[in-house]
Amino acid sequence: MSPTSDRPIAPFGRRAVPVDSVRRIGPYTLIEITDLAAPTAKAGQFHMLATESNWGGTSGGRPFLARAISFISSNGEGRFGFLLHTVGPGTERLADVNVGDNLLVVGPLGNGFSDPSEQLRPILIGGGIGAAPVLAMADQLTAAGRDYEVILGFRDASHAELASERPNCRVVTDDGSTGRHGTVLDELQILIDSLEPSQQVELLACGPPGMLEAVRTFASAEGLEAQLALETPMACGYGACFGCVVPTKSGYVRACVDGPVFMASQLDRVFADGPL
Amino acid sequence: MTGNPVRFCGLQLEHRIINASGTFDPIAASRAFGNDVITSLPFSAFVSKTVTVEPRQGNPPPRLWELPSGMMNSIGLPNKGLVRWVEEDLPILSRMKIPLIANVMGFERDQFSTLVEALGGKAEISALELNVSCPNVETGTIIGSDPFECGQLVSAMRLLTDSPLIVKITPNASDPAAVAISAEAAGADAISLINTVRGLALDPVSRRPWLGGRTGGISGPAIRAASLAQVDAVCSQVKIPVIAMGGVSSGKDAADLIDCGATLVAVGTENFRDPMAAERIRTELESISLVP
Structure with a gap:
């Protein structure tokens, strides 16, 4: 309130x-x-x-x-x-x-990403245009002196040009034209397998609904914390219109004032709305 | 002239611009823009989002569709229900420095009675707006589309409260002016119009209705001329004051409605595009000379 x-x-x-x-x-x-x-x-x-x-x-x-x-x-x-x-x-x-x-x-x-707990290694995951808030979060973590990993997934090499703007991003593409051929989930599994078993991680993700749903499912199965930045059409952005609601475990919630970043555990599934 | 205070249903309002129900949420806005929003709203009175007896989740998404010069919504009146609205929201809304008009809707006569009895006598509430754009579950008729049904409802509510009763009629009726005449005869203190105009959008891929509620309500400049015609028709046939709305996005739009006889003008969809739109519209209106 x-x-x-x-x-x-x-x-x-x-x-x-x-x-x-x-x-x-x-x-x-x-x-x-x-x-x-x-x-x-x-x-x-x-x-x-x-x-x-x-x-x-x-x-x-x-x-x-x-x-x-x-x-x-x-x-x-x-x-x-x-x-x-x-x-x-x-x-x-x-x-x-x-x-x-x-x-x-x-x-x-709206609510931005929460600062990941100091005990957890942040893994940032961006798909397509969803790379935008993920890279903003990478900058925020860098400024805070935190270590983190970034996985970016794109359709092809031309979209992946965005990744060349930032150092040390793990890049995957749908067509294999640059980076690893596969999905961000494939890369996430490879990354987690490479970490010390004692290293706990937190996922912070933004991307198309299918990708976010895959991250949510993965986080749920592995018992990981995950913050998901959802995209949904909005008329006002400040809670007036009730047009941007997403289904959550506690009912329909306005993405503009109660999101757009949600904990994966708040959602039964990631809702796919279309553009305006 | 328009910068001067205006009398409306016994209230002294600072100017003529208010909000349309369901197009501004001061509590959510204070989360985005700070607590000062509650006491610095750009309206001369505030109309609440529709309150129903029971809590409502609203319609499943998608709820929005953009149109040329407007939009369509299928929100479905989500609200926390009468009890929680009174307990949780009313204390916050009572901090506003402007009169509060509570918009209420029932699906049957008894629900309207419950709402009017509960809210009509409250000191924090200056007037009630009856949303009659809903079907009567007993008859299936949209109350606000039928002069007889609307008159019956208003007569019954009139007996329950001395609070000013504003009847918000629907444009989706064959003769909105006849409904307004009936509401006036039954004791309404004011008429507000127009509500959204029913529309349909198809998903470009599946070719099925896009909105979760199947149909939606069109708002924005796209319906301005339709609003002006209905406001003109109603103002020429009733003596009680009229709150006019429908696509108002400039002072000139407000002046058009006032020159057709409206006492107050409500800003709706334009609030979505600019949270302070009403302030700009009021300033523009003050520079326009109206028909005396």
């Missing part, structure tokens, strides 16, 4: 923030903004993003709603990077911005 004490509090309202940089990474677009009004955010939180101009002006009147996007980078001084993969009119318009264009921003919103 009371506000989460460790949740960064976002400014009340939407603000216009100019785009500082736009860069293509394989099929992805990385856009960066400097939002001086923003508090220091936690990896796994998200912003509601729209463009100030031509939002709804093309594509037959869409997009209309802002899009919920987790940041891939944050410097603690208002600089945020957002990774976009175009899947519909909203991400298409966002990825089409130029330096100097204004974004309309609300956030940071």
